[in-house]
Amino acid sequence: MTPLLDVRGLEKRYGARIGCTDVSFDLWPGEVMGIVGESGSGKSTLLSCLAGDLAPDRGEVIFDTRDRGPVDTVTMSEPERRMLGRTDWAFVHQTPRDGLRMGVSAGGNVGERLMAVGARHYGEIRTQALDWLGRVEIAADRIDDRPRDFSGGMQQRLQIARNLVTGPRLVFMDEPTGGLDVSVQARLLDLLRGLVREMGLSAIVVTHDLAVVRLLADRLMVMQGGRVVEAGLTDQVLDDPQHGYTQLLVSSVLQV
Numbered sequence: 001m002t003p004l005l006d007v008r009g010l011e012k013r014y015g016a017r018i019g020c021t022d023v024s025f026d027l028w029p030g031e032v033m034g035i036v037g038e039s040g041s042g043k044s045t046l047l048s049c050l051a052g053d054l055a056p057d058r059g060e061v062i063f064d065t066r067d068r069g070p071v072d073t074v075t076m077s078e079p080e081r082r083m084l085g086r087t088d089w090a091f092v093h094q095t096p097r098d099g100l101r102m103g104v105s106a107g108g109n110v111g112e113r114l115m116a117v118g119a120r121h122y123g124e125i126r127t128q129a130l131d132w133l134g135r136v137e138i139a140a141d142r143i144d145d146r147p148r149d150f151s152g153g154m155q156q157r158l159q160i161a162r163n164l165v166t167g168p169r170l171v172f173m174d175e176p177t178g179g180l181d182v183s184v185q186a187r188l189l190d191l192l193r194g195l196v197r198e199m200g201l202s203a204i205v206v207t208h209d210l211a212v213v214r215l216l217a218d219r220l221m222v223m224q225g226g227r228v229v230e231a232g233l234t235d236q237v238l239d240d241p242q243h244g245y246t247q248l249l250v251s252s253v254l255q256v
């Protein structure tokens, strides 16, 4: 089997400062990889490099494309990368307004993604949009409302529907439950876990919240100072952390 994503020796510097360095890992189809670490450890930099939003200084990000097989997304052309962003990849941002069009109706936000991959039949687009609003627990009668009239939790659920409606093969998530009330976070996490399992999604989830990776991620990478200091199966890493920094992360959560 070919990994969906094969990352080798990835490095990004900001002048002399290290964003991330020496990052290598495989992601297999249907697998969820969690990336954890404190603020400034390089999680966002790594995610941006993987998703093609930031050009790394060194390394390869090889994605198993549908038509051409494994291709390095770092060196592929910009139009090709944009096409991946519209089709096989999805990005769930921490802040819903970064991933939604706030002035467009909820149904439009979902339907627009379908149109971007070629859907043309209005009735079918609306039916699929309705189906997805239901799947993320947004009432059908809110389909014509704009996301700015939604609560934070609803906006995040709409962003998830917009991202998943086209059946992406790889989903990048940046703190998907960050910035929400604890009770809202738990419900959203439950919903996300259900969708990930049901759709057999491959995903990379960046978070500083170990509860999020515990629930969502099969494997985990722990970052400190831009480097991966520990990696392994989520339960193994969290239950028996080997690196001092991971032990600190885990114990600081237990004390809360």
Ligand SMILES: Nc1ncnc2c1ncn2[C@@H]1O[C@H](COP(=O)(O)OP(=O)(O)OP(=O)(O)O)[C@@H](O)[C@H]1O
Pocket (backbone or CB within 6 Å): 014, 017, 018, 019, 020, 037, 038, 039, 040, 041, 042, 043, 044, 045, 046, 208, 226
């Ligand atoms: N645009 C930038 N210019 C200069 N340095 C940057 C820039 N973005 C990030 N850095 C630096 O790169 C390092 C990694 O930052 P990054 O934002 O990737 O960490 P993070 O783990 O995602 O943090 P957070 O959880 O706070 O988002 C930090 O030292 C940070 O100061």
